[in-house]
Amino acid sequence: MSSISTINLKDLFLNGIIKENTIFKLALSLCPSIAVTNNLKNGIFMGLAVLFVQTMVNITISLMRKVIQPKVRLPIFMLVISGWVTITQMLMAAFVPDVYAKVGLYIALIVAFASILARAEMFASKNSIIPSMVDGLGMGAGFLFALTVISFFRELVGKGTLTVPTGLSTQHVFTFINTKPVLIMVLPAGGFLAVGILMAFFNWIDVRYMKKAAHASH
Amino acid sequence: MTGKDIFKITLNLVIVYLIGGFILAFVYWNASPKIFRNNEKAEQNALKLLIPGAEFKQLGDWTIHDKHAKYFIAKKGGETIGYVIQSFGKGYSSYINTFIAVDKDFKIQKINILAHGETPGLGDEIETDVFKDQFKGKDIDHLKVLKTETTEYIQALSGATISTRAVSEDAVKNGVAFLIKTIREGGDKDVQHQHN
Numbered sequence: 017m018s019s020i021s022t023i024n025l026k027d028l029f030l031n032g033i034i035k036e037n038t039i040f041k042l043a044l045s046l047c048p049s050i051a052v053t054n055n056l057k058n059g060i061f062m063g064l065a066v067l068f069v070q071t072m073v074n075i076t077i078s079l080m081r082k083v084i085q086p087k088v089r090l091p092i093f094m095l096v097i098s099g100w101v102t103i104t105q106m107l108m109a110a111f112v113p114d115v116y117a118k119v120g121l122y123i124a125l126i127v128a129f130a131s132i133l134a135r136a137e138m139f140a141s142k143n144s145i146i147p148s149m150v151d152g153l154g155m156g157a158g159f160l161f162a163l164t165v166i167s168f169f170r171e172l173v174g175k176g177t178l179t180v181p182t183g184l185s186t187q188h189v190f191t192f193i194n195t196k197p198v199l200i201m202v203l204p205a206g207g208f209l210a211v212g213i214l215m216a217f218f219n220w221i222d223v224r225y226m227k228k229a230a231h232a233s234h
Numbered sequence: 235m236t237g238k239d240i241f242k243i244t245l246n247l248v249i250v251y252l253i254g255g256f257i258l259a260f261v262y263w264n265a266s267p268k269i270f271r272n273n274e275k276a277e278q279n280a281l282k283l284l285i286p287g288a289e290f291k292q293l294g295d296w297t298i299h300d301k302h303a304k305y306f307i308a309k310k311g312g313e314t315i316g317y318v319i320q321s322f323g324k325g326y327s328s329y330i331n332t333f334i335a336v337d338k339d340f341k342i343q344k345i346n347i348l349a350h351g352e353t354p355g356l357g358d359e360i361e362t363d364v365f366k367d368q369f370k371g372k373d374i375d376h377l378k379v380l381k382t383e384t385t386e387y388i389q390a391l392s393g394a395t396i397s398t399r400a401v402s403e404d405a406v407k408n409g410v411a412f413l414i415k416t417i418r419e420g421g422d423k424d425v426q427h428q429h430n
Contacts, residue, residue, distance in 0.1 A: 085246040092247065095254045103261050110265035113272040203353065 025150045032154025034226075038131040039162035039211065040218045045131040049166055050207030052122060057179040059167025062122040063160030065104075067153070069126050070135060072100050074152030077140035084141070093136045098127045131159065162214075170210045174201030281306060284318055284335035284344050296412055298322050298405075299329055305413060314338060319413050323405030325352050326396040330360065332405040334369075340414050342369045345406060350397075357397035365391060365398075369406065374414065377407045 036042055039049050048066075053059045076096050077084075084092050105123050108116040126132065135155050140148040171178055176193030200206045281290045288308040295302055296319075303320035316337040323330040328351030335343040347361050359365055368388050378387045379399050390398040 080250075083246070084250070085243045087243050088247045092250050095251060099254050099258060102258055106261050106265040106269065109272065110268035113269075113276065117276070199356075203356075 025147065028147060028150045029154035029157070032151065032156070033158040033161055036155075037158040037162055037218075038155060039159065039166075040215050042131070042134075043215070044134055045129045045159070046211060048125055048129065049163060049211055050204060052125070053163055053167035053170055053207060053210070054174070054202040055171045055177075055179040056164070056167045057181045058122070059163040060160070060181060061119045062125075063156075063163040065119060065122045066126060066129065066132070066159045066163075067156030069097070069100055069104065069123070070132050070156040070159070071149060071152035072104075073097050073132055073136055074140040074148040075145060076100065077136045078143060078145045078148035081141050089137070089141060090133075093133055093141075096136070097132055101127050131155065166207075166210050166214060169214060170201045170206060173198050173210075174203075174206055175199075280333060280346065280348065281308075281318055284333055284346060285316055288315055290318065293317075294416075296416075298408055298412075299324055301329060303409075305409075305416075308335070316343060317413050317417065319409040320348075321405040321409030321412075323400035323403075325350060325400035326357050326394070327351055327353060330397070330400050330405055332401060332409070334406050334409045336410060336413060340373065340410055340418075342372050342406065342410065345369045345401070347401070352394070352397045356391070357394040359391045359394060360397050360401050369402075374407060374410045377402045377410075379403055 032038070038044050039046065048062060052062045073093075073096055077093060080092070080096070101123060105116070105120060108120065108123070135151060139151045143151070168178065172192065174197070176191065176197050178190045178192070180188050180190065182188045198206075201210060278290065282288075285308045288310050290306045290308055292304055292306050295304055297303070299322050301322045303322060305317060305319040307314060308316045308318060316335060317340075318333060318335045321332050321334060323332060330347060330352065331349040333346045333348060335345070337343055345366050347366070350358070350360065352358050352360065368385075372388070376387055379390050379395065379402050380387050381390045381395065383389060388398065388402045
């Protein structure tokens with residue numbers, strides 16, 4: 017891992033969204049990206065929950081990194097992840113029950129996310145608190161972006177609607193087409209199709225435009 | 235790895251887990267009474283939507299598909315106007331958590347789907363009012379699911395016959411049957427109250 021002082025925090029943040037996007041580039045945590053993205057609202061709430069937990073886990077692991085024995089780091093990472101997930105769930109259920117009723121389902125799923133464990137292992141356990149926090153924010157924002165795009169695509173093509181959260185406990189369904197055009201897109205199999213198509217699309221953009229821009233700037 | 239290393243590693247893991255456990259216990263200790271009150275409030279709200287203006291009192295618990303469910307008596311001005319029972323139906327990919335409101339003669343007034351994990355786009359149409367309104371006024375003998383157009387019985391959702399059956403022939407039918415058996419044939423209702 018390169019030394020922290022040379023890492024630009026803005027680049028570190030953007031790294032999680034573009035260069036190392038959890039879903040489109042690293043192809044990690046594909047289960048949630050398929051399971052909960054059948055409407056836009058689900059995708060957005062899941063993404064926000066991941067953003068929060070990823071950042072908190074990165075901060076905690078970074079603070080603990082000097083006291084963790086390397087040989088038992090994985091069980092300790094798992095404790096931190098499941099601990100944060102459980103605490104978040106309990107506090108939300110106690111103090112914001114309306115919000116919890118809508119997003120509680122998604123938060124419990126986060127325990128099993130490979131991407132969170134991967135960032136704890138690859139980044140937070142080797143870096144100090146500020147870069148770890150920025151890395152968590154970037155990775156979480158990248159995840160939110162990916163889930164939003166996937167769920168937007170799947171709901172629009174599969175159901176002809178878009179379910180937009182207008183508040184934490186309210187939503188608005190926009191109907192564009194009054195039938196179910198390509199129903200398979202909202203079924204689990206369609207999740208694979210959607211992720212595959214979008215992954216190809218973003219890689220194409222990357223090759224077509226990003227590489228060229230990088231080339232021109234040199 | 236020497237014995238000393240093993241000891242150090244074990245100690246490290248034990249201490250971290252103990253601290254984690256204490257933090258979780260502390261948060262739970264503070265949050266759980268509030269969570270309990272919130273759940274009770276949410277349940278009361280769900281009941282009020284089923285029979286508006288009624289007062290509810292839990293009569294007891296029952297078990298379906300190994301799940302615990304509750305049933306309530308609904309009163310208005312001291313007079314019994316109906317019952318609400320929670321029930322579960324075994325659907326295509328989940329157990330469907332259903333609340334059923336019946337009147338004094340065990341005719342269904344309204345049903346509500348609280349939670350389920352049926353297929354989006356197909357089975358999740360059990361949540362729609364068009365589907366739920368089919369149950370209004372039906373008694374236990376008219377819960378059969380038909381694939382043809384019907385108003386006498388329950389019409390299956392296209393592409394989601396299993397989810398329809400789970401609600402109608404499983405959750406609702408068993409729930410109402412239990413209520414009839416317990417309340418009508420169970421005799422003295424005041425004995426039931428004491429089970430709380």
